Amino acid sequence: MAELPDSYHSDQQVAAYVSPPYREYAKLILKGSHNLVAKLALCDMAASRGSTDCFDAFGLINGFLTSTAGIDPTRFQLGDGRGGDPADRATPRGIDQLLRYWLRTPDADAFRPSLPILGVDGTGALYCTTDCPAKGKVFAKPGSMIEPDRLNQQIAVGGQALGGYLLSEQGCLRVFDLLVTGASAPTTDTFLDLVNDLNQISVPLQQEASHGG
Numbered sequence: 001m002a003e004l005p006d007s008y009h010s011d012q013q014v015a016a017y018v019s020p021p022y023r024e025y026a027k028l029i030l031k032g033s034h035n036l037v038a039k040l041a042l043c044d045m046a047a048s049r050g051s052t053d054c055f056d057a058f059g060l061i062n063g064f065l066t067s068t069a070g071i072d073p074t075r076f077q078l079g080d081g082r083g084g085d086p087a088d089r090a091t092p093r094g095i096d097q098l099l100r101y102w103l104r105t106p107d108a109d110a111f112r113p114s115l116p117i118l119g120v121d122g123t124g125a126l127y128c129t130t131d132c133p134a135k136g137k138v139f140a141k142p143g144s145m146i147e148p149d150r151l152n153q154q155i156a157v158g159g160q161a162l163g164g165y166l167l168s169e170q171g172c173l174r175v176f177d178l179l180v181t182g183a184s185a186p187t188t189d190t191f192l193d194l195v196n197d198l199n200q201i202s203v204p205l206q207q208e209a210s211h212g213g
Helices: 022-032 035-048 054-068 092-103 108-114 122-126 188-210
Strands: 138-149 154-167 173-185
Touching (some): 022 108, 022 122, 092 108, 092 154, 092 173, 122 138, 173 188
């Protein structure tokens, strides 16, 4: 069997794929909580520096937080790229600082709409769909860390979070972050009620932001 060539001349090319800008992948991760693509983001970062070890990306992330964003990296703990490792932690101050950092960057206008939008799209489309004054004005990513509580046949909620931006009626942006830890849910429906509670809390927060609160 003849060996395949390492490369082809341009006149032999039959197809080509050009990747979209990374902001489109970020939108896929954030809008729909696509965990696999989030984990592969580590590999992309490592490969950009010539490494085949995906975990080498953590050195880049640490450098970004320290040197670029000016944030103490110990405000975070990360074991993977999706936020679902048992070691993963983030302090409210760290989240607040990171969200504020993005507001100061040229990518701010691309980052904010890549988040789920309350009542409009992504995971936020499930809530605040009718008669909701905050519809389209809350840009926020939810996060869940849940495990089965087999002893009590229920769901152990290690953490449920919602964080992002509130757009006031005057066009100003406010950062917010909501966290619930150490909860339990007897059924899937009650867990979804908890998720909905955080979305519902974001509504009066957005209204308060519009009234100078």
